[in-house]
Amino acid sequence: MQTSIQDFYRATPWGQEAEHILRNCVHCGFCTATCPTYQLLGDELDGPRGRIYLIKRMLEGGTVSGTTRVHLDRCLTCRACETTCPSGVEYGRLIDIGRELVEPLAPRTRSQRLSRRLLRLILPWPRRLAALTALGRMMRPLMPASLRDKLPRPDASSRDWPDARNGRRRVLVATGCAQKALRPATNAALARLLDRLGIDAVDAPDQGCCGALSQHLAAGDEAAAFARRNIAAWWPAIEAGAEAILVAASGCGVMVKDYAHLLRDDPVYRERAEQVSNLTRDPVEYFADQELAGLRIDIAGVGKIAFHAPCTLQHGQKLSGQVEALLRSLGFELTVVADAHLCCGSAGTYSVTQPEIATQLRDRKLANLLQAGPRRIVTANIGCQLHLESGAGQRVWHWLELLDECGLSL
Ligand code: SF4
Ligand code: SF4
Structure with a gap:
């Protein structure tokens, strides 16, 4: 696509990045077919191609209004469009740039702010x-x-982390914010699974939010500050030989993998951010690299499982099908879920800021997940877990909690 971006923007690193991304788009519209908001709302400007056009127009100095912001706000950042795009357009990066750009150009009301x-x-x-x-x-x-319905259910599962033992391999666990507060059992389940595989799970006391929530709310500087704080908190464990940083919430994992890009212009943190991103793994990637032959697991009574693949796992981290394959290899029976590529509507803070669209997407997703009569719904991200639970009337599991409950061990 031809562009004539204003010199003022072209002089900035993000303006150059946006120009590069825009030029890759050939405006074919293939992405529109897999966009959940286009499917629901039927407006070209609520699809990726329309939003790309709006961002291009902003960068070229065209008219910007509250309507521009509304269409950008309605994007879930699910990145299904990236998976579909034949030209490799990095839409996720472009929408982040567009959202920061639109804030001062089309200010929000005081109550929205x-x-x-x-x-x-x-x-x-x-x-x-x-x-x-x-x-x-x-x-x-x-x-x-x-x-x-939106209140998270109380969770009585064990929060015990096994003690570290001398001389064993060790990994750092990024505990996050919402997951740590609302489902601490998930990280504990990961730590217990690792312990049974002979690996220590290390916590870092000063770590916190990965920054994704700020990024979703167009607060890029705040997201970068969270990233720096985590890197500083993790660094002693990395220097002490942690072989990976495991992130159980796929929404946080995709963010931490992006620290290298987020801090690419930070002379102090750039190299450490690169190392952190290189070390970061979703637990399913890490388990796939381990020698898992001869594992014991008791899946009696679990019944059929419907797996919801979070967008951050399949479109963000490009790990489509991997959790499903792992669960099947361990003997679990998984149902076939229609439209598995579509977002459940959780999308960070989206279920709070866009409740109507989020609820419609949730109910569609739940209908597809429940169609084959599963005993449990299982996923890989805290946001999806809580959002689906708010409509499901039943607990939604993280797959790590399921493996822990089934006693996966060597
Ligand atoms: S983002 Fe990709 S799929 Fe969508 S219009 Fe542009 S080139 Fe086509
Ligand atoms: S990120 Fe998702 S909601 Fe946003 S334009 Fe792409 S497919 Fe549509």
Whole structure:
């Protein structure tokens, strides 16, 4: 696609990046067919090609209005369009640039700014989020049903991490924010699985949010600050020989893998960020690299499983089909799920900022997941877990919790 980006923007690294991405787009529209918001809303500007056009127009100095921002806001950043695109257009990077660009050009109302600020002040901070959730549970009887459904279920699963043992291999576990506050059992399950495979799981006390929530809310500087904080917190364990950084929440994993890009212009953190990104693995990648022959597992009574593949796993990290293959190789029976490539509507803060679209996508997803009558719904990302649970009326599992419960061991 031809572009005539304003010199002011072309002088910036992100302006050059946007120009490069835009020039790869041939405007064929193949991506439109797999875009969930286009499928629901039927407006070209609520599909990837339309949003690419809006971002191009902004960069070329064209008219920008609140409507531009609305169409960009409605994007889930699910990146299904990237998977479909034959020209390799990096839409995910472009929408991040477009979102930061549109904020000052089409300012939000005071109440919108306040609610987004509140999200950034609460969600990335595990103690604040846990305290607010506890308060919400106390007030539950007084809440309207629509709000009650959104409250995460209490989780009584074990949070015990096994003690590290001298002389063993070790990996660092990125514990995140929402998962740490609302489903701490998931990281504990990962630590127990690793322990049974003879590997120590190391926590880093000062680590925190990966920055993805800030990135979703067009606060790139804040996302970079979270990244620097994590790198500093992880560095002692990396220097002490951690062989990988495992991220159980695929939404956080895709972000940490992107630290090298996020901090590419930071002279202090650039090299460390590259090393961190290179070390980062989704647990399914790490397990695929291990010698797993002769594993023991008891899957009696588990029944059929419907696996929901998070967009951040399949489109973001390009690990489509890997968890499903691992579960099948261990003997689990997985159902076939229609439209598995489509987003469930969780998408970071999307279920809060765009509740109507998010609920429609959730209900479609649940209908597909439940169609073959599974006993359990299983996924790989905390956001999808909680969002699906809010409509499913049943617990949604992380696949690591499932393997832990089934006693996977050597
Ligand atoms: S993003 Fe890719 S699939 Fe979509 S219009 Fe551009 S080139 Fe075609
Ligand atoms: S990221 Fe998802 S919602 Fe956004 S344009 Fe691409 S396919 Fe559509």
